[in-house]
Amino acid sequence: MASAAAPPTSLSLAARAASRAAAAPLRRGGLAAARQPARSLAFAAGDARLAVHVASRCRQASSARGTRAMATMAKKSVGDLTEADLKGKRVFVRADLNVPLDENQNITDDTRIRAAIPTIQYLLGKGAKVILSSHLGRPKGFTPKFSLAPLVARLSELLGIQVQKADDVIGPEVEKLVAALPNGGVLLLENVRFYKEEEKNDPEFAQKLASVADLYVNDAFGTAHRAHASTEGVTKFLKPSVAGFLLQKELDYLVGAVSSPTRPFAAIVGGSKVSSKIGVIESLLEKCDILLLGGGMIFTFYKAQGLSVGASLVEEDKLDLATSLLAKAKEKGVSLMLPTDVVIADKFAPDANSQIVPASAIPDGWMGLDIGPDSIAAFNAALETTQTVIWNGPMGVFEYDKFAIGTEAVAKKLAELSRKGVTTIIGGGDSVAAVEKVGVADVMSHISTGGGASLELLEGKELPGVTALDEAATVTV
Ligand SMILES: Nc1ncnc2c1ncn2[C@@H]1O[C@H](COP(=O)(O)OP(=O)(O)O)[C@@H](O)[C@H]1O
Numbered sequence: 337m338a339s340a341a342a343p344p345t346s347l348s349l350a351a352r353a354a355s356r357a358a359a360a361p362l363r364r365g366g367l368a369a370a371r372q373p374a375r376s377l378a379f380a381a382g383d384a385r386l387a388v389h390v391a392s393r394c395r396q397a398s399s400a401r402g403t404r405a406m407a408t409m410a411k412k413s414v415g416d417l418t419e420a421d422l423k424g425k426r427v428f429v430r431a432d433l434n435v436p437l438d439e440n441q442n443i444t445d446d447t448r449i450r451a452a453i454p455t456i457q458y459l460l461g462k463g464a465k466v467i468l469s470s471h472l473g474r475p476k477g478f479t480p481k482f483s484l485a486p487l488v489a490r491l492s493e494l495l496g497i498q499v500q501k502a503d504d505v506i507g508p509e510v511e512k513l514v515a516a517l518p519n520g521g522v523l524l525l526e527n528v529r530f531y532k533e534e535e536k537n538d539p540e541f542a543q544k545l546a547s548v549a550d551l552y553v554n555d556a557f558g559t560a561h562r563a564h565a566s567t568e569g570v571t572k573f574l575k576p577s578v579a580g581f582l583l584q585k586e587l588d589y590l591v592g593a594v595s596s597p598t599r600p601f602a603a604i605v606g607g608s609k610v611s612s613k614i615g616v617i618e619s620l621l622e623k624c625d626i627l628l629l630g631g632g633m634i635f636t637f638y639k640a641q642g643l644s645v646g647a648s649l650v651e652e653d654k655l656d657l658a659t660s661l662l663a664k665a666k667e668k669g670v671s672l673m674l675p676t677d678v679v680i681a682d683k684f685a686p687d688a689n690s691q692i693v694p695a696s697a698i699p700d701g702w703m704g705l706d707i708g709p710d711s712i713a714a715f716n717a718a719l720e721t722t723q724t725v726i727w728n729g730p731m732g733v734f735e736y737d738k739f740a741i742g743t744e745a746v747a748k749k750l751a752e753l754s755r756k757g758v759t760t761i762i763g764g765g766d767s768v769a770a771v772e773k774v775g776v777a778d779v780m781s782h783i784s785t786g787g788g789a790s791l792e793l794l795e796g797k798e799l800p801g802v803t804a805l806d807e808a809a810t811v812t813v
């Protein structure tokens with residue numbers, strides 16, 4: 337296993353010039369989306385893990401109002417709001433109900449709907465009127481294909497009440513429906529992105545959205561990295577503006593557990609390209625003890641070390657960056673491990689011929705599509721020593737069964753560690769799909785509902801949808 341702290345033997349191998357055509361990277365929305373495994377994350381209306389989290393949040397709110405167990409949770413929470421604050425109040429709830437639909441408008445993965453339920457249920461239980469808002473896809477204007485109508489039945493089923501649906505987002509029809517909404521009722525607004533003003537964060541539009549409500553709850557973690565009218569602009573017009581339970585849980589794990597981890601803390605970063613993970617790797621190098629790298633990005637590291645990578649995916653313009661990341665890991669005393677063996681293929685296809693070779697012996701014309709068995713064993717041994725693990729990005733082209741072994745091995749190892757009490761965090765995107773594929777999603781400590789948002793958080797960026805919310809300690813309702 338290569339380690340920045342203890343350089344690998346492969347480093348001493350003679351450099352061989354290799355400038356081969358890179359394997360075409362698979363993009364999310366490409367093969368991954370086409371094969372989209374049904375996501376069924378650990379959240380459910382009656383999900384024990386989230387229920388416990390919500391209950392503990394409510395206890396914290398009532399017993400230590402304004403003081404957070406986790407320093408990162410400096411935002412006021414929906415759990416801080418009591419029945420006196422909520423009864424009869426109109427609450428604008430921004431959720432991320434951006435779920436995949438098939439060609440017949442059937443929901444193929446209801447994870448995000450289920451994840452939004454605890455906050456809505458809490459508000460309904462306190463006698464509030466919930467005005468529920470979300471986007472779906474990236475529509476250009478009013479487009480029936482992107483209507484939120486297909487979500488009404490599932491929402492109603494999970495909440496155990498008939499959810500009302502508006503055909504608009506703002507305007508007289510919405511005002512009328514809100515006026516008729518009983519305490520404990522839910523009105524689902526139409527896709528907020530039907531108005532271009534949403535993504536422009538237009539203040540007038542935000543004010544119109546806010547005009548039908550008394551207070552605001554943001555539970556849309558997957559959209560919290562967007563400064564849009566319904567995630568950021570609306571907070572200027574509604575007080576209090578507080579975080580929902582899902583948003584809190586995401587922050588607790590992706591910021592709290594990562595910033596103050598129980599050590600040893602390992603980060604596993606994979607995925608297609610180093611360029612899309614630079615920020616994450618740099619940020620995690622500041623915090624972790626062990627960094628395991630896999631996926632397409634490893635070939636850029638190999639090449640930077642003078643190894644021949646055949647036809648593997650390489651970013652020629654990131655060779656210096658790879659070298660500097662290795663140096664930074666060494667400087668920080670982080671044990672950076674690169675796979676020592678890889679599964680190579682003669683073409684980028686599910687039925688390609690394959691073989692296992694040392695990372696230093698990739699023949700011309702062959703491309704690395706997965707990590708090998710020695711690497712899996714070494715990664716497992718390193719992970720065995722940890723108390724906190726965060727994972728972002730697959731170890732190989734896991735969409736093809738033949739090259740899914742490394743990714744599945746990581747998923748299985750993290751499941752085993754979770755059962756032993758290790759905190760395991762899956763940071764969104766394709767790693768979530770991999771965990772789902774292996775069927776171990778429900779044992780992980782946390783699986784993020786936001787791909788882009790979780791990446792930005794792990795990079796250390798602020799999310800506008802979170803920043804805009806009221807501070808916990810300073811605001812009184
Ligand atoms: N060795 C490899 N060569 C080419 N593509 C790879 C390789 N390993 C993984 N990938 C691809 O990387 C993609 C995921 O990359 P990325 O989008 O960066 O991860 P994530 O979605 O987890 O953030 C997957 O589609 C996977 O097939």
Ligand SMILES: O=C(OP(=O)(O)O)[C@H](O)COP(=O)(O)O
Nearest residue numbers: 432434474558559786787788789
């Ligand atoms: O699906 C989403 O993001 P993700 O694909 O990064 O997890 C969110 O709903 C945000 O959608 P957007 O990227 O169109 O703003």
